[in-house]
Amino acid sequence: MTGAVDAAALPDRLARVHLVGIGGAGMSGLARILLSRGGEVSGSDAKDSRGVLALRTRGAKIRIGHAPESLDQLDGGPTVVVTTRAAVPDDNPELVEARRRGIPVLYRPELLADLMVGYRTLLVSGTHGKTSTTSMSVVALQHCGVDPSFAVGGELNESGTNAHHGSGAVFVAEADESDGSLLQYTPDVVVVTNIEVDHLDFFGSEAAYVEVFDQFAALIRPGGTLVVCLDDPGSAALGGRVGASCADRSVTVLGYGAGTHRDLAPDVPLVAELVEVVPRGPGGVATVTLRAPLVAEERTRRLAVTLPGRHMALNALGALIGCARTGCDVDTVAEGIEGFGGVHRRFELRGRAAGVEVYDDYAHHPTEVRAVLTAAREVVEARRGRVIAVFQPHLYSRTAEFAAEFAAALSLADEVIVADVYGAREQPQPGVTGRLVADAVTVPAAFVADISQIADAVARVAVRGDLVLTIGAGDITMQAPSIVEAVAAGAPGESP
Structure with a gap:
């Protein structure tokens, strides 16, 4: 699947974007995508950094420190101001000024959702393993010649970046559940690595935390795919619930892993079974049985994983299925995963x-x-x-x-x-x-x-x-x- 997307024309509200905290990992990545797509970008941050300098060299107007006049760096002022829930308080002077002027204020996931419009989207969610699985997916798709756009939570060792505006038809991103922001998206393919209670400071209860994944799965477009790990009880149970309720929406649910909790999703096919993982060097070699509908005929193959641990082998299988469901050949995807060089701060x-x-x-x-x-x-x-x-x-x-x-x-x-x-x-x-x-x-x-x-x-x-x-x-x-x-x-x- 290599067809290009005509996404150069940004929505009118993204013509001039001001990002509060532009030097942060997530914000700087989206700023690069906006600049690559011809948008005007301004921003502010508490201090200078290599990321701020790099954005300036690409044309972004950036002020150090937070002040109302930061909104005046672009001619005509920003059409929208972007912030984050966790890092920027509501009384930030730039947010206060934006609201006074009537400039719309968006959270970062809302901006990402706008940038994904028109693409076939592969989103990775789950309590653990999002960044590694998303990054493997990006590298695998690049190996397939797709040149995906992407926004990842860590820097890929291959490219040294966490975001990119690609020429292909696929957009790959993490869908962060920590504050419910994953509900901004309408994905085509979703991989859920696991579900284990976390972020109770936001959700308040385990039930509320689990429920947000059900809500996210309900947003998958008709004809889309949900990929779940059948070795994780939370992810497997999600697959079981969605599989029992999505027939009218034509959403396919596929499973991977050894099938430890397959009983929680009896109707979900185990299309990538992890038979064993043997440590080798800094990583390992997984033996995997592939089944329909992922492949035409059942077969077993080996898959080299460059990072150690069974959890990384499972992440690789999630990426394998997710990429294949965007339209890529399974074996070519596997070759790409085998060449994955890792992510900054992941072992x-x-x-x-x-x-x-x-x-x-x-x-x-x-x-x-x-x-x-x-x-x-x-x-x-x-x-x-x-x-x-x-x-x-x-x-x-x-x-x-x-x-x-x-x-x-x-x-x-x-x-x-x-x-x-x-x-x-x-x-x-x-x-x-x-x-x-x-x-x-x-x-x-x-x-x-x-x-x-x-x-x-x-x-x-x-x-x-x-x-x-x-x-x-x-x-x-x-x-x-x-x-x-x-x-x-x-x-x-x-x-x-």
Whole structure:
């Protein structure tokens, strides 16, 4: 499916767009797409950055700091102002001024929905694995010659970017459930990796969180496809519910995985069965049985996955089916997935020193932490090394809710160092610190409140053959280079 889309003409309301917080990962990506499609773009951010500089070189007008006059950078002023729910408060002076002038204010997902009009859309949702699955899909479609437009939550290692205006007919994006914004979209193909309760600060209950996925599935266009993981009870149950109710809308539901929870979706065909995953090098090789209607005749093939862990093999299968349902050949898609080079902050190697490897990962939910540490153990098993987890809890509410679950997941490591909570948009809660997690870990663990002391703490325990993994959605990623330096200076000894 390689036909081009005439999407150069933006809707009138997107002729001149002002983005508050334009340097952020999501906003900067959409700004690049707008500029590529001939739109005029202005914006503001709290500080200069490489992303801001890159946008300026492409013609964006950007002011550092937030002030009402930032809306006057484009001749005639903006036709719309774009913001985010989490990062920008409602009393931001630019939002206040926009409302005073009667300029429409959109949230980022609304802008993304406008940009996807006219495309065949492949959207990836789920509690975990969205970015990896979306990124695999982009790289696979590029291998198929499609040149998709895309908006991803992390930078692809192949291109170094998280967004692109392509010449093809497909638009690939993450559909974020955290604030219900996925309900802005009307997709053609949806992949749901898993559903596990999260973001209770927004939804308030598990039932409300699960319900948003049902609402999203109901938005799939007639003739579209829902792809669900039959190894995850939440995703499988969604597939079962949709499969029983969508016949009148002609929506096809397809499943992947080993089929652990297939009983929850008895009418959903298991079209990509994961038979086994064998670790190989930094990744693994999956044996997969493909079935109709994904392929004409049942057959088994191998699929190399460049990132470690069973969860990554499952993500690869979700991407395989999703891309195939956009019209691409299954085997060509598989070749593209095998060439996937990873995503920034998803089991990303940050450096080696004195026989110690330092990786970084964005995991910030207990299930994600468990998955990435399981993968890390697979990597070091052959050399009989140890795993040192350096974890930074993200959000006070999440830490209070899941402290015991985080501790249980972290106990898969051999040594654990816990930093203090990265509060992000939340104010501190009395008694909620990283110590809540560290004290419940069942392997040797330490709470290091001062993040500047993390690197030295790691260097004191690391030995040759160890794998160090910085984990979290906050600024713990900044510590990876310092850990490499501290380990090099400390010259670790041999593993006992």
